[in-house]
Amino acid sequence: MTINFRWVLRHLPLWLIAALIITAICGSLEGIINGVVLGQFPSLVGASSAKLIRYLLTSSTLYLFTYTFLYLCQILTVVAIKHLNIALKQSMLTVSFQQGEATSHGLNHLTNDAAKIETNYFSALATLLTAICGAVLATTFVLSVHLLMGTIAIAFSALTMIPMVFAQKKIGKLGKDWSQANDRTVQTANDWLAGRREINQYRTEQSFFARVTGALTNSERRLQKQNIFQWTVQYGSWLLVIAAMMGPWAIGFYLMQHGGFGVSISILLTLTLSADHVVGSIRQVMAVWGDLASTKDLRKLQAAPIPFSQTAAKTPTAPALALHQASLAFGDHQILRPTTVTIPYGSKVLLTGPSGVGKTSCLNLLAGWQQPTTGKVDLADTPVQSTDVTYVPQEPWLFTGTVRDNLTLTAHYSDKELLASLQEVGLLTELGPDPLSRILHPDANDLSGGQKQRLVIARALLRRRPVLLLDEITAGLDDKNAHAVRGLLYRLPQTIVESAHHLDPALIQEFHFQTYHLQDQQLILEH
Numbered sequence: 001m002t003i004n005f006r007w008v009l010r011h012l013p014l015w016l017i018a019a020l021i022i023t024a025i026c027g028s029l030e031g032i033i034n035g036v037v038l039g040q041f042p043s044l045v046g047a048s049s050a051k052l053i054r055y056l057l058t059s060s061t062l063y064l065f066t067y068t069f070l071y072l073c074q075i076l077t078v079v080a081i082k083h084l085n086i087a088l089k090q091s092m093l094t095v096s097f098q099q100g101e102a103t104s105h106g107l108n109h110l111t112n113d114a115a116k117i118e119t120n121y122f123s124a125l126a127t128l129l130t131a132i133c134g135a136v137l138a139t140t141f142v143l144s145v146h147l148l149m150g151t152i153a154i155a156f157s158a159l160t161m162i163p164m165v166f167a168q169k170k171i172g173k174l175g176k177d178w179s180q181a182n183d184r185t186v187q188t189a190n191d192w193l194a195g196r197r198e199i200n201q202y203r204t205e206q207s208f209f210a211r212v213t214g215a216l217t218n219s220e221r222r223l224q225k226q227n228i229f230q231w232t233v234q235y236g237s238w239l240l241v242i243a244a245m246m247g248p249w250a251i252g253f254y255l256m257q258h259g260g261f262g263v264s265i266s267i268l269l270t271l272t273l274s275a276d277h278v279v280g281s282i283r284q285v286m287a288v289w290g291d292l293a294s295t296k297d298l299r300k301l302q303a304a305p306i307p308f309s310q311t312a313a314k315t316p317t318a319p320a321l322a323l324h325q326a327s328l329a330f331g332d333h334q335i336l337r338p339t340t341v342t343i344p345y346g347s348k349v350l351l352t353g354p355s356g357v358g359k360t361s362c363l364n365l366l367a368g369w370q371q372p373t374t375g376k377v378d379l380a381d382t383p384v385q386s387t388d389v390t391y392v393p394q395e396p397w398l399f400t401g402t403v404r405d406n407l408t409l410t411a412h413y414s415d416k417e418l419l420a421s422l423q424e425v426g427l428l429t430e431l432g433p434d435p436l437s438r439i440l441h442p443d444a445n446d447l448s449g450g451q452k453q454r455l456v457i458a459r460a461l462l463r464r465r466p467v468l469l470l471d472e473i474t475a476g477l478d479d480k481n482a483h484a485v486r487g488l489l490y491r492l493p494q495t496i497v498e499s500a501h502h503l504d505p506a507l508i509q510e511f512h513f514q515t516y517h518l519q520d521q522q523l524i525l526e527h
């Protein structure tokens, strides 16, 4: 999806577009008013006081009129940019989420790219509107003063567009280079802050700081390169402005000397004054064109946002989970060869295998989070979706908010249900006197790793979905808690597929677990 002019029009209310056009036209009359007002000077020589006062009042009213509209146009532009920024950031957030983009990339789009699009595209479009209005009005005036000389002046003005026509592609590419360098800066800054402890304990502050600074310098250098190139193109346009002024004068002088087409020095004077507004507006258009071009690649989002589904598909009761000739590979790294396995509802399955063999990837496949390379993964004969199952990850994620917020995730559950789920995972007494209202900060260590894990399990228990996928959930728990949490989960009637290095043999036997060992890209049934 591309953020372009059509997108902008679609995201602005009609009244705002109309008001912007009207105020831009009325606010661009300065050039003409200058011509009209200053053009009357010769007739004021020896005029009466009354005429001079009338002249002053009329001139003031005309300037007041156009500046007031210019002000209103700026205010409406601010309103329009607010609308567009909200829509842009909503789209960026949605696309990053739906495309599974890395957090640092998503944040880079939302901050740096969005800021650049605001300045160099949205604001630039507003400037373009006023510049075009100014150019059109000044052109009309110039042509009405003298058709031939006006046409010549405008034709020469058009020359100033040439550098930008040739440079816009390169400016766009430089803009993209800058964004990629920025991405790297955000990534290294993220490492610097999130990896603070490792960096400190291994005394590598200097080299890590050098990495961040290097990335920062690189992105600033790229921005500088882009800006210098843009100004160089601008300089080329300015040089052509000289031709745009001297050319019509030369022709005008020639016609004056040979007495052609009624060209006089006063016509040339008026034309130069007003044509300067044509050239000035076109020069502004050119500068803005460079800004617009610099965002060309940034405005291409990875995809169009898809509206969020309101309701999860209804999952049938007691569904079987099945791999049908399902395989998985990341590029040429094969994780699972075509495999057919059926896991009847209520089964308890253990997935084992050496580190890095692909257990988490297989769980992601069963969760519908990862699409198989070939074959399919079904739940009750329809492709499994992430909303059909509950996946409890190795590293739990808590959201900023209260324990209640973290359990409900905005769904409706009674306090009784929430407290019961905390009780089930042994957290009820550990979280203080009013556990549901306790505020959590995802980045702070106000809960231990095991407590976080149990809170996420409580969140999963509330949902009672037919399949529970557990990925190393006991990594942060002591033996007693691990045994208790597993005992609780295994007693549930749902299907459970668990990937774990540390097993609980007694429970595995008690709940009749089937063990699949992942080795050589094959799932081998052991029991």
Ligand SMILES: Nc1ncnc2c1ncn2[C@@H]1O[C@H](COP(=O)(O)OP(=O)(O)OP(=O)(O)O)[C@@H](O)[C@H]1O
Pocket: 330, 335, 353, 354, 355, 356, 357, 358, 359, 360, 361, 362
């Ligand atoms: N999205 C991905 N793109 C490319 N490669 C991936 C992706 N996800 C996982 N891999 C690779 O697949 C391999 C298996 O990773 P996976 O996390 O599934 O292993 P694992 O058996 O769960 O490991 P561990 O027991 O250490 O957690 C790794 O080499 C990993 O780098």
